[in-house]
Amino acid sequence: MANPKSPNGIKKPVRSKSGVTPLTVVLAPRKCNHGTCIYCPGGEKVPQSYTDKSPAVMRALQLNFDVRKQVEARLNSLIKMGHPTEKIELIIIGGTFLQYPQDYQYDYIKGCYDVLNGVSSSTLKEAQKINETAKHRIVAMCIENRPDNCSIEDIKKMREYGATRIEIGVQILDDEIYKKIARGHKIKDVVDATRRLKDAGFKLGYHVMPGLPYSNVKKDLEKFRLIFDDEKFRPDQLKIYPCQIVEDSPLAKIHKKINYKSYTDEEIKEVLTEMIKIIPDYCRVMRVMREIPKEKMVEKAASTSIRKDVEEILRKENASIKEIRMREIGFNSLGLKTDTRVKTIIYDASGGKEFFLEVVNSDDVLFGLLRLRFPGEIFLEELKGCALVRELHVYGQALNLGETGKNSQHTGIGKLLLSQAEKIAKENGYKKIAVISGVGVREYYKKLGYNLDGTYMIKNL
């Protein structure tokens, strides 16, 4: 298929449409400590939960999973495609990173910073210091993780690496199903991980899996509602991947025996349409449907156009959609009104209070957002007494640092949101505010009166 090319000459512009350019690296194959979840392929020759036909894994396989080579190759191809590469979101996928040997983890992360810096440092800390002003800065870092790998010690490590966003596999909030599908954790682990991650300022994504064995459409929707009805959950982002029978997974071997059938396209559409209607303003759907090649499916693969079909159904129904992605300016640039204002939504979450600040126009098109948290329980010394900024994001096509924007990037929306957050924190008695910033954004916050304390940028109010 030909690469879609935008009028500004960027191939596949959607990659950098949300403000930063993602760069994905893949872990070497390794089995998860608890065993293998019933639906999960991989683990021997390819990383757990991926197949050897996924593009990122195919690239990594060719490079023998060497992370330095992966970063170099990816960076070069992003440059070739015309993407801005000064602001990078590093995404680490495949298996459970926090379960890899400590030395591997440390070297893996340092390797990413080193390649982007163009120089090899003697320590991770030194590499991060260099990256603060490097040409290719890591402005955000995402690690895929399990709910039972988010202890205080794990969280300290993730902060040491510079992670800002964590995705955890939640699938369905049901202990009985967790047991039957060999997830190896319980709902309580999801609750604890959610609270700790938010109280350390992380942005948090859940992976949700409708259509698992022992579930049905009714149960999926009931458990999905719980994610937002119960203040113990309420993630910032979602990936919704309906269960499919993938080659090399335990499910591929036993699906007949347990009489399992994956959802039909119609059932998937029904469940996704209803789920999207439930999602509140503060949550973003990062992706629906997993890109698993047809030849890796044991039964007929679900149609790849389902997301479009679902959007079409929602449009026809004239449903009021609140989730973030469908309201972003990057996806809504035609006939844009610029009568913007800051809208604030306040909600309880995991023992704390969240202020979701968004710059929107009168059509509810989103230009930027900020997540401010009054934490429940602080366990990191440097965050004592702080209100937390968990995310500051300005939407629109990514620009390089110093470039002035016609769209919402670099037009003062970030500063406006931040000053609003500082004001709210101060009015509520906070003397300090802390931002979980990627290493590459520290310079930005320094200019706004923030100083590095531990791994956070902190300002006295």
Ligand code: SF4
């Ligand atoms: S935790 Fe994730 S990677 Fe590990 S077996 Fe389960 S689905 Fe696969």
